Amino acid sequence: MNKYENNKKAVQKLVLDKSVHRDVYINEEIFKLEMEQLFPNVWIFIGHASQIKTPGDFITSKIGNQPILVSRHRDNSIHVLYNRCPHKGVKIASEPCGNTGKFFRCPYHAWSFKTDGSLLAVPLKKGYEGTGFADTAASKGLSKVENVKIYKDFIFARLSKNGPSFEDYFGDSLSTIDNMVDRSPNGALEIVSSPIRYMHTCNWKMLVENQTDTCHPMVAHESSAGTAVKVWEREKVNSVSKDTPIAVQFYAPFMSPYEFYESTGIRIWPNGHGHTGVTGSIHQDYTDVDGYMEQMVEKHGDEKAKQIINDVRHNTVYFPNIMVKGAVQILRNFIPISVDKTLVESWCFRLVGAPQKFFERSLMYNRFINAPTSIVGHDDLEMYERAQEGLKSDGNEWVNLQRLYDEDEKHDVTEIINGTSERQMRNQFNAWSKYMTLNMSEKLEAAE
Amino acid sequence: MKQETIIDFIYEEAFLLDTMQWSKWLELYDKDARYWMPMEWNQTDPMMQQSLMYEDMLLLTIRVERLSGERTFSQKPKSRSHHILQTPKILEFNEEKDLFKTWTPFTYTETRGDILERFSGWASHDLKLVDNNIKISLKRIDLINFDAPFSNIQLFM
Ligand SMILES: [Fe+2]
Numbered sequence: 001m002n003k004y005e006n007n008k009k010a011v012q013k014l015v016l017d018k019s020v021h022r023d024v025y026i027n028e029e030i031f032k033l034e035m036e037q038l039f040p041n042v043w044i045f046i047g048h049a050s051q052i053k054t055p056g057d058f059i060t061s062k063i064g065n066q067p068i069l070v071s072r073h074r075d076n077s078i079h080v081l082y083n084r085c086p087h088k089g090v091k092i093a094s095e096p097c098g099n100t101g102k103f104f105r106c107p108y109h110a111w112s113f114k115t116d117g118s119l120l121a122v123p124l125k126k127g128y129e130g131t132g133f134a135d136t137a138a139s140k141g142l143s144k145v146e147n148v149k150i151y152k153d154f155i156f157a158r159l160s161k162n163g164p165s166f167e168d169y170f171g172d173s174l175s176t177i178d179n180m181v182d183r184s185p186n187g188a189l190e191i192v193s194s195p196i197r198y199m200h201t202c203n204w205k206m207l208v209e210n211q212t213d214t215c216h217p218m219v220a221h222e223s224s225a226g227t228a229v230k231v232w233e234r235e236k237v238n239s240v241s242k243d244t245p246i247a248v249q250f251y252a253p254f255m256s257p258y259e260f261y262e263s264t265g266i267r268i269w270p271n272g273h274g275h276t277g278v279t280g281s282i283h284q285d286y287t288d289v290d291g292y293m294e295q296m297v298e299k300h301g302d303e304k305a306k307q308i309i310n311d312v313r314h315n316t317v318y319f320p321n322i323m324v325k326g327a328v329q330i331l332r333n334f335i336p337i338s339v340d341k342t343l344v345e346s347w348c349f350r351l352v353g354a355p356q357k358f359f360e361r362s363l364m365y366n367r368f369i370n371a372p373t374s375i376v377g378h379d380d381l382e383m384y385e386r387a388q389e390g391l392k393s394d395g396n397e398w399v400n401l402q403r404l405y406d407e408d409e410k411h412d413v414t415e416i417i418n419g420t421s422e423r424q425m426r427n428q429f430n431a432w433s434k435y436m437t438l439n440m441s442e443k444l445e446a447a448e
Numbered sequence: 449m450k451q452e453t454i455i456d457f458i459y460e461e462a463f464l465l466d467t468m469q470w471s472k473w474l475e476l477y478d479k480d481a482r483y484w485m486p487m488e489w490n491q492t493d494p495m496m497q498q499s500l501m502y503e504d505m506l507l508l509t510i511r512v513e514r515l516s517g518e519r520t521f522s523q524k525p526k527s528r529s530h531h532i533l534q535t536p537k538i539l540e541f542n543e544e545k546d547l548f549k550t551w552t553p554f555t556y557t558e559t560r561g562d563i564l565e566r567f568s569g570w571a572s573h574d575l576k577l578v579d580n581n582i583k584i585s586l587k588r589i590d591l592i593n594f595d596a597p598f599s600n601i602q603l604f605m
Contacts, residue, residue: 193498196487197597223520224510231510239506247507343597348498360495372598373485373500375514381600382522 004029008437015433017426018402022391024432025203025399031339033436038320039064040159041435042271043169045322045333046070048349049078049153050190056099056115060091062335063159068145069093070155073115074102080145080157081117085109086138096194104142117142152181153189162439164271172414173273176316180326182308185295186353189329193363195345198372202384204321204336205428207344210380211315211323211332212276212424214261215403217254220383224375225254246287246361250368253282254376261419264314270412272431274424277314278416283327284312289357317424319431329362332370340388346370401425449577454548455536457582458573462531462554465604470512473604474505478576478583483508483604485589500594500601515602522602527560529603536573548575548582556605567605568592 004010004027011033014021023030046061052072060083061068069083069092083091085106092104092113103120104113112120119141122128133139147158149166154177156166163169181189200207210216217225228251236242244252265278277283296305312327321334329349337343348362369376391399404421411430417423457476464473477483485500494502503511514520532555540549552571557564569591576585589605 194487194595196498196500197595199597199599201599220521223514223517223522226519227514227517228510231506231513235506235509245506345597356496363495363498367499367501371500373601375511378522378600378602386521 002029003027004033006441008440011436011440012433015429016398017407018405019398019400020429022397022399024429025205025388026339026391028339031203031336034336035064035066037438037440038432038436039336041163041438042320043149043156043158043164043166044320045154045318045331046080046157047155048189048191048347049150049155050188050192051097052078054099056101057097058093058100058104058115059097060093060095063157064336066159067091068157069104069142071100071104071115071117077116078148078150078155079116080148080155081142082145084142085111086119086141086143087111087122092142113141117144152177160439163435169271170273170318171269171271173269173271173275173316173318176275176313176324176326179308179311179313180324180329180349182300183296183326183329183358184351184353185292185299187299188352189349190352191347192350192359193348195333195347196366196371198344198346198370198377200342200344200381200384201340202342202381202388203340204334204342205432206384206387207334207342208317208319208321208323208428209425210384211317212266212274213422214266214276214419215258216383217282218257220379221254221376224379225251228252229255243287246364247368249286250365251376253285256282258420263419265416265419266421266424267414267416268424268427269414271434272319272428273317274427275313275316276419276424277312278419281312281314281327283314283325286327286361289355292355292358295354317428319428320435328365329358330366330370344370401429449543451538451541454538454541454550454575454582457575458536458550458552458571459533461584462533466529466531468528470515474508474512476582476584477505477508477587478578478585479505481505481583481585481587483587483589485591485594485605487594489594491590511604522600525561527558527602530557530559531555531605533571539572546576549573550575554605558601558603560600560602563599565599565601567601569594569605571605 014024044063046068047059047070051059055072055074058069058071061070067083069081071079073079085092087109090106090108092106110123114120119139145157149156181187228248232248264280266274266276267278268274316324323332331347333345335343346366348366350359368374371377401422404418461476483501483503484494487498487500491497515523534553536550536552539551540547550573554571556567569589572588573584574586575582
């Protein structure tokens with residue numbers, strides 16, 4: 001079981017120009033290294049500031065497999081802490097969110113901590129006198145995550161000391177988050193509802209790759225989107241309203257032909273980020289909402305308002321594990337549980353100040369597409385599960401990612417390309433290889 | 449109408465589901481009916497709070513037709529379901545208002561291939577009479593663990 005640990009070269013060899021070795025999806029040691037190396041080395045989304053509006057509010061989250069606690073302090077600052085008591089390791093908070101009042105209190109031995117993590121009190125303090133307690137890590141309280149960035153209320157953190165700065169890491173890809181925020185006439189987003197949670201028995205990277213896989217909807221979703229179109233065509237004569245129902249507006253574009261995806265393009269950015277739907281997308285034809293354009297023009301002016309609303313990017317992948325859909329205000333978080341198990345949490349944002357219709361639409365999209373009861377979800381999960389099984393076959397150890405490969409293509413660049421390219425997947429794996437090995441020990445590798 | 453007729457109707461729905469008589473099952477629903485699975489405890493609003501399902505007859509028809517589609521790979525092999533119902537409690541029996549409400553604790557099992565998953569919850573039915581036939585105007589399914597991360601739920605509770 002020591003094929004990859006401290007073996008930078010072996011890890012790098014899993015990613016070739018046009019293909020990746022199956023071990024990235026099915027090898028348990030690789031998964032363990034992703035938790036120890038990849039996730040700590042990069043910026044991970046852990047929550048949204050609207051979830052912790054008042055002092056004492058907290059949310060719990062994860063970076064890789066490490067429990068994280070995010071809290072709002074009495075001076076309104078936000079603190080990202082490791083969610084474990086410095087005494088015996090007990091998780092300080094276990095609910096997804098709540099308000100702890102003025103301090104956190106460990107339920108096991110009542111050690112207490114201010115909401116910035118610092119130690120407040122320890123019972124039977126006398127017992128620690130003369131034991132050198134002040135010199136221990138325990139006396140410092142809850143360990144703090146140092147590298148935290150709150151970007152337009154989106155909270156990101158990087159655990160490792162050595163790694164890219166937030167700005168270098170995300171660069172221009174932040175324009176998708178900007179666009180989603182700009183869609184609120186008040187310039188603010190709000191989380192007011194729990195996410196839809198959906199358990200997947202597959203590796204987390206299959207889900208991330210699927211987000212920019214434009215060659216699968218018309219095939220894998222023929223069963224759901226194709227049936228939806230067929231049933232509506234037949235039933236609409238009996239329908240009172242002849243307007244296409246919003247459900248069919250959501251489903252039908254999944255059946256768009258290859259040419260549609262080819263022409264709407266993919267934009268790639270450095271560090272594994274990228275998005276589908278550059279010049280148009282499956283989200284472009286939804287019915288307008290009364291009064292919204294006027295609000296946006298008032299806030300942004302005519303030209304900018306149109307630019308914001310017409311930027312209907314499809315799926316934006318923020319490597320490694322979130323996807324943002326600005327046009328329907330959804331963020332999907334692909335949370336790795338084990339090598340073949342991934343929890344997907346899909347969040348809806350309310351556009352503060354916008355007509356209610358948008359939030360209603362966002363919730364609707366979420367249950368149609370991202371729920372365990374979603375027929376589109378059923379199509380996709382079936383494919384991931386079959387891949388997770390199929391990859392155990394020794395017949396071929398490689399996964400092919402070469403659609404529209406060009407031998408001159410460069411890594412870590414910004415480019416707009418044909419929308420049926422698998423280049424964004426290659427882009428992700430280039431980032432995967434880079435950040436898996438960023439802080440791997442060189443010394444032990446040489447000893448091999 | 450007798451109260452027993454209502455109770456028999458609830459059992460009949462489970463029978464049609466477990467024997468996969470989908471089109472007969474759809475006929476139990478009024479044309480404006482909704483099938484609702486909330487995702488919150490004591491949820492009051494199906495649209496402005498997150499639901500797992502809130503579907504009209506068009507969407508339920510799409511689901512049913514999809515189940516037998518040639519390219520519905522998530523139904524190869526097919527899923528099967530199994531309902532165990534507690535005796536439905538009649539919450540409202542109002543012939544004047546044409547409104548009948550029942551509450552039915554259930555255990556539901558869905559299986560596909562080697563996987564078997566079990567769910568527990570409460571089904572609430574709002575019923576009415578249409579041309580002397582009982583029809584469902586709202587079926588609401590509250591799971592005891594509505595906020596847990598489920599894998600695929602492909603059939604109907
Ligand atoms: Fe899909």
